[in-house]
Amino acid sequence: MKLHTLLKVLPLIKQPNENPEVTDIVQDNRKVTKGSLFICIKGLTVDGHTFAKEAEEKGAVAIVAEYPVNVSIPVIIVKNTKRAMAILADTFYDQPTKKLHLIGITGTNGKTTTSHLIDQIFRDANKTTGLIGTMYIKMAEQILETKNTTPDSMTLQKTFKQMVDLNVDSAIMEVSSHALDQGRVYGCDYDIAVFTNLTQDHLDYHHTMEEYRRAKSLLFSQLGNTYDLNRPKYAVLNTDDPASEKIQKETAAHIISYGIDHEADFYAKNIEISAKGTTFTLHSPEGEHVLHIQLIGKFSIYNVLAAIAAAYVSNIPMEQIIHSVESIKGVAGRFELVHGGQDFPIIVDYSHTPDSLENVLKTIQHFAKKRIFVIVGCGGDRDKTKRPIMAQIACQYASDPIFTSDNPRSEDPVQILKDMEAGVVGKNYQTIVDRREAIFYGIKHAKSGDVVLIAGKGHETYQQIGDQILDFDDRVVALEAVKENG
Ligand SMILES: CC(=O)N[C@H]1[C@@H](OP(=O)(O)OP(=O)(O)OC[C@H]2O[C@@H](n3ccc(=O)[nH]c3=O)[C@H](O)[C@@H]2O)O[C@H](CO)[C@@H](O)[C@@H]1O[C@H](C)C(=O)N[C@@H](C)C(=O)N[C@H](CCC(=O)O)C(=O)O
Ligand SMILES: Nc1ncnc2c1ncn2[C@@H]1O[C@H](COP(=O)(O)OP(=O)(O)OP(=O)(O)O)[C@@H](O)[C@H]1O
Ligand SMILES: N[C@H](CCC[C@H](N)C(=O)O)C(=O)O
């Protein structure tokens, strides 16, 4: 695409004299190739403007910046390069989200699970889907690794374009609060926005719960503002979460509600939870249905209801939806059972927030006959205020809490454990810094009738200590521990 054609979408800018062909748009000088347009982003760690010269040397044909930089190629000055990047990426890839049925899911917990449920329902209904989230980017049958739950706008639009080229018709994505705050999803034309819940996390970044809620609600306030019969916009909201009330006021989209404690368009009653699955009566615009799902816990019902609502307003028949949700076994690292022949359940779960830890432990209390071991830590370089709360929850609901390291990142693992311990009165817990040793300790002491929960890392296959990324998979380590105890 010619530079002038591309730049037409930016308001109030002066077109440069040169009009080179732009072959790519990049925000990382290490990815610049001949013909790239380089966008300088002022990040939280470094200022991308300092890489402009290197980008030129690698073959960039123009630079988009917030202030002048010392290069001899054209420099286009804009007020906000992050916003410009989203607009340029959307244009460069020919507005791919307009060609997709796009569903965005936000909320503190349940995004990955709900997105996988929707993906499965859609695939069972013979749709070709794309999935973007914490675990990976999946399109048609390809799986790509990701760094962020929601990629930057450039990567995101490029991914959507690839999806369009692969004949994907429906894209389902997790939208993190960081992404909403940083404008990574500007330009995405969502059809459906789903809200799971809002509880404490990421206060290191958002500072207050109100700021965190405001970031989440951007997905809904930016959701269309039209009533187009051919492309209706829906906000799927959890009526049991108080944050939904404000979100509802901030969107012009049709409101579709789901819940358990309050009546809603889609709600569940007569809930029975066991170690094998969950049964409930679904009330929906199609009447009542009794569902037997293989996912466990009240929190799982919320995810299932959100997925059912999103699929239903996407015109998938109810019978088909029910068949799919009943056949889904689970999502990797979410309440995943480790089968090593031991006579007590071992559960690996991605609970790394106070609310998710409490939900999972409450669910385990439904079926644990004797002791509950929980092996749990808190990530470094993340919200420190959740540490004492998670420790207190572990001690409240489990008989045998073992505090250990999650991903300490740049922080001192021992200090993270001290931050956790500050939340506990008395000492009914152990601290074992080494996660492997902690898992081995819990499994060695568990007996028939007990349950072992290994929380916080779920599907992760690494542990980040300092700058080192080491191979580490809770499921594999648990199996090794079971084997050793033979
Ligand atoms: C706090 C945060 O959100 N940081 C994100 C942010 O990084 P940053 O602002 O520090 O960027 P930076 O490193 O200062 O770089 C600034 C600019 O210089 C460029 N650069 C940088 C270095 C260089 O050598 N050359 C170069 O050109 C960069 O490409 C960038 O354009 O922009 C980067 C590029 O888009 C993101 O990858 C990065 O996510 C980091 C890895 C991160 O840990 N983010 C977490 C907190 C996050 O976003 N999490 C949510 C999920 C949370 C949840 O669901 O629970 C997510 O969506 O992943
Ligand atoms: N609806 C829910 N409400 C509360 N807790 C939940 C819910 N769904 C899942 N959880 C808990 O949260 C954990 C993470 O779930 P999931 O990965 O689906 O959430 P997420 O929002 O994608 O998280 P992340 O922001 O880390 O990507 C699960 O392992 C489970 O313990
Ligand atoms: N998306 C979350 C994942 C946390 C997972 C946990 N294992 C940790 O490392 O803190 C975050 O980046 O805060």
Ligand SMILES: [Mg+2]
């Ligand atoms: Mg996720």
